Amino acid sequence: MSFSVGIVGLPNVGKSTLFKALTKIKVDIQPYPFTTIHPNVGVIAVPDERLIKIAEVIRPEKITPTIIEFVDIAGLVKGAHKGEGLGNQFLAEIRNCNAILEIVRVFSDPNVENVTGKIDPESDMETIKTELGLKDLESKEKENLLSEKPVIYLLNTNGKSEYGTPKTKHLVLNLKDELEISELSDPEKKELGMESHLDQLILACYNILDLITFYTITGGKETRAWTLKKGGSAPEAGGVVHSDFKEKFIRAEVIPWQKLIEAKGWKEARELGWLKIAGHDYLVQDGDVIEFKI
Ligand SMILES: Nc1nc2c(ncn2[C@@H]2O[C@H](COP(=O)(O)OP(=O)(O)OP(=O)(O)O)[C@@H](O)[C@H]2O)c(=O)[nH]1
Numbered sequence: 155m156s157f158s159v160g161i162v163g164l165p166n167v168g169k170s171t172l173f174k175a176l177t178k179i180k181v182d183i184q185p186y187p188f189t190t191i192h193p194n195v196g197v198i199a200v201p202d203e204r205l206i207k208i209a210e211v212i213r214p215e216k217i218t219p220t221i222i223e224f225v226d227i228a229g230l231v232k233g234a235h236k237g238e239g240l241g242n243q244f245l246a247e248i249r250n251c252n253a254i255l256e257i258v259r260v261f262s263d264p265n266v267e268n269v270t271g272k273i274d275p276e277s278d279m280e281t282i283k284t285e286l287g288l289k290d291l292e293s294k295e296k297e298n299l300l301s302e303k304p305v306i307y308l309l310n311t312n313g314k315s316e317y318g319t320p321k322t323k324h325l326v327l328n329l330k331d332e333l334e335i336s337e338l339s340d341p342e343k344k345e346l347g348m349e350s351h352l353d354q355l356i357l358a359c360y361n362i363l364d365l366i367t368f369y370t371i372t373g374g375k376e377t378r379a380w381t382l383k384k385g386g387s388a389p390e391a392g393g394v395v396h397s398d399f400k401e402k403f404i405r406a407e408v409i410p411w412q413k414l415i416e417a418k419g420w421k422e423a424r425e426l427g428w429l430k431i432a433g434h435d436y437l438v439q440d441g442d443v444i445e446f447k448i
């Protein structure tokens with residue numbers, strides 16, 4: 155199971171540019187609107203310093219990060235809820251996502267058509283909000299409402315904008331630059347003094363999904379990070395690792411990741427008495443390292 159973030163926004167704002175920078179999947183990026191029709195879906199690793207630190211102690215053969223899915227969705231225009239543009243299809247795809255990453259155009263470029271004719275971040279954000287809200291009003295299902303999904307706003311700017319900053323909390327990036335940086339090798343980045351900001355963006359998306367990360371070490375073979383909805387129980391965490399583990403869960407041994415590092419190993423942690431037994435009711439904490447007993 156993975157959690158997904160829908161990349162949403164007006165046409166021609168840089169959604170596919172970001173998607174390509176994140177996933178390295180070759181997708182169509184063009185200076186005209188509605189380039190993307192069918193959604194592009196890609197899965198990427200969630201950057202995780204704790205995983206690296208745990209692996210330094212466990213020294214596994216394999217390290218596996220947890221993942222997050224990004225979906226690059228067709229551009230939305232005013233009236234999308236009534237089917238304008240690629241409206242209805244677009245809205246159905248957002249429904250399947252757990253959160254929305256909304257790209258707002260602030261860059262100006264005469265070669266890239268602007269569907270609204272002007273740079274106006276506030277008004278563009280309002281357009282999308284209105285469309286999602288209107289679609290919700292029509293919807294019979296009252297669960298999964300589009301306008302209740304968590305949203306991260308990302309202003310795509312080339313830094314020369316004289317437009318006011320929106321009041322809504324937002325991130326600011328230059329996606330064209332980010333795409334170029336994502337195509338450079340580490341030495342090239344160093345030489346050019348360029349640094350990617352995508353890790354921060356991925357973590358911001360991960361955090362808004364209200365998720366926690368737990369870890370397994372499978373007897374030292376593989377140190378792996380997993381994603382669980384905040385408030386999930388030990389058997390639910392087991393179900394993330396293996397579909398059988400939820401049913402067959404008996405108990406688990408649990409230790410916070412810092413304590414495992416302090417103990418310098420699983421065996422050592424056991425000897426120190428730092429491994430706690432978790433039963434069915436145990437609520438998994440962010441950063442727990444867990445060994446399931448089935
Ligand atoms: N100058 C400039 N151009 C950009 C920037 N980001 C994207 N572009 C250009 O804008 C155009 C549209 O980019 P896409 O990534 O295809 O935009 P999109 O939002 O996926 O567009 P649709 O799929 O048509 O909705 C391309 O020509 C990009 O190179 C930016 O930060 N600065």
Ligand SMILES: [Mg+2]
Nearest residue numbers: 169170189190
């Ligand atoms: Mg696109």
